Amino acid sequence: MELMVSVKDGEVWADDSGGSGLPLVLLHPGIGDSTIWDKLLPHLVQNHRVIQYDARGFGRSPAPAAPYSQAADLAAVLDHFELARAVLVGTSMGGATALSLAVGDPGRVAGLALFCPGVTGYEGLAAPEFMAQVEAFAKSGDMDGLLALCLRTWGAAGTGDDPEAVAQLRGALPSWFTTHPHQVPDPPAFDRLGELAVPCLLALGEQDQPEVVRCNEEMAAQIPGCRLVRMPGCDHLPTLRAPEAVAQLILELCEGVR
Numbered sequence: 001m002e003l004m005v006s007v008k009d010g011e012v013w014a015d016d017s018g019g020s021g022l023p024l025v026l027l028h029p030g031i032g033d034s035t036i037w038d039k040l041l042p043h044l045v046q047n048h049r050v051i052q053y054d055a056r057g058f059g060r061s062p063a064p065a066a067p068y069s070q071a072a073d074l075a076a077v078l079d080h081f082e083l084a085r086a087v088l089v090g091t092s093m094g095g096a097t098a099l100s101l102a103v104g105d106p107g108r109v110a111g112l113a114l115f116c117p118g119v120t121g122y123e124g125l126a127a128p129e130f131m132a133q134v135e136a137f138a139k140s141g142d143m144d145g146l147l148a149l150c151l152r153t154w155g156a157a158g159t160g161d162d163p164e165a166v167a168q169l170r171g172a173l174p175s176w177f178t179t180h181p182h183q184v185p186d187p188p189a190f191d192r193l194g195e196l197a198v199p200c201l202l203a204l205g206e207q208d209q210p211e212v213v214r215c216n217e218e219m220a221a222q223i224p225g226c227r228l229v230r231m232p233g234c235d236h237l238p239t240l241r242a243p244e245a246v247a248q249l250i251l252e253l254c255e256g257v258r
Contacts, residue, residue: 005053007076008068013060014053016081017045022110022254023086025077026052027094029116030176031154031236032168033059036091039243044250051086053077055093056179059171063178071100071186078108087257089250091115091239100186102196111199111257113250115238116208116216121188125215138177146173154236157207164240193222199256200226201249205234205241212236227253 001018004011015034024044026037034052044050054061056068074097078086087110088098095117102109118125130153137146147169151158155165200223204216220228229249234241 005077005080007056007073009066010056010064010068011062012053012056012073012077014051014077014080017041017048017050019045019049021048022257023049023051023081023083024250024254025074025083025086025088026050027074027088027090027097028052028055028058029092029094029172029236030055030058030118031092031150031172033171035059036168036237036239040239040247040250043244043247047251048254051077051081051083055097056182057175058179063175064182067182067184069184069186070097071104074098074101075105075108084108085110087111087113087250087254089113089115090117092118092236096120096189097186099189099193102198103189103192104187106195106197109198111253112196112201113253114200114202114219115246116205116212116234116236117202117219118212119190119193119215119219120186121190122215122218125211127209127211130209143173153209157205157233157235157237157241165237168237168240190219190222193219194224196223199253201229201253202226203229203231203234203238203246203249205236205238206230206232207235209236 002015005014028034034054057063090098095114150169202220220226238246
């Protein structure tokens with residue numbers, strides 16, 4: 001069931017598969033939208049209620065017009081669907097959002113499945129040289145140059161034209177500019193990862209940015225009992241590179257959730 005969900009001073013597009021199984025909430029990366037989960041859905045909905053949504057300005061969600069927080073929007077989505085607790089499945093930006101809620105309101109999180117996740121409060125997640133190039137392309141309005149840079153950086157496992165990755169990135173890049181003036185960063189979470197007390201899986205792509213790989217390794221070491229999985233054939237887009245393997249990891253994590 002597709003619908004628009006009210007959040008503070010705005011709304012987001014969401015979809016609820018229905019059903020009575022353990023609820024999963026899917027959180028997409030900042031280099032894509034919720035369609036990045038499409039290949040996983042058939043594997044997940046068989047035994048789980050699956051809810052997904054587009055963050056503000058991404059996919060089918062309107063661009064923000066007022067200050068907002070990713071974690072607050074996630075909490076609003078949980079409230080709308082009357083979910084007291086859910087397993088949060090997040091990749092990149094979505095992983096950071098999941099962790100922000102997990103440390104800020106732990107009672108609402110039953111488990112965490114994180115893929116190449118970001119996290120607030122970690123220094124050095126992006127190389128200065130890369131950020132300088134992003135800024136240069138943005139200032140010049142060279143979206144094709146920015147797209148090519150992002151593919152080289154986050155899509156290193158791709159071959160040929162890589163149409164799926166191109167489509168995700170091309171759709172997401174304009175969102176960076178519409179959300180940046182309004183998004184309020186959630187409080188630092190990295191130094192609080194040791195407080196987490198739920199089943200947690202963290203999978204990293206071995207062909208991802210070295211800075212992200214290092215961050216993910218440090219995150220897994222901080223989270224008590226975290227299962228760290230290295231995916232050799234993946235970059236920053238594991239749901240595109242190995243959807244069945246990602247789905248299996250999510251289902252394995254769910255087996256350990258009470």
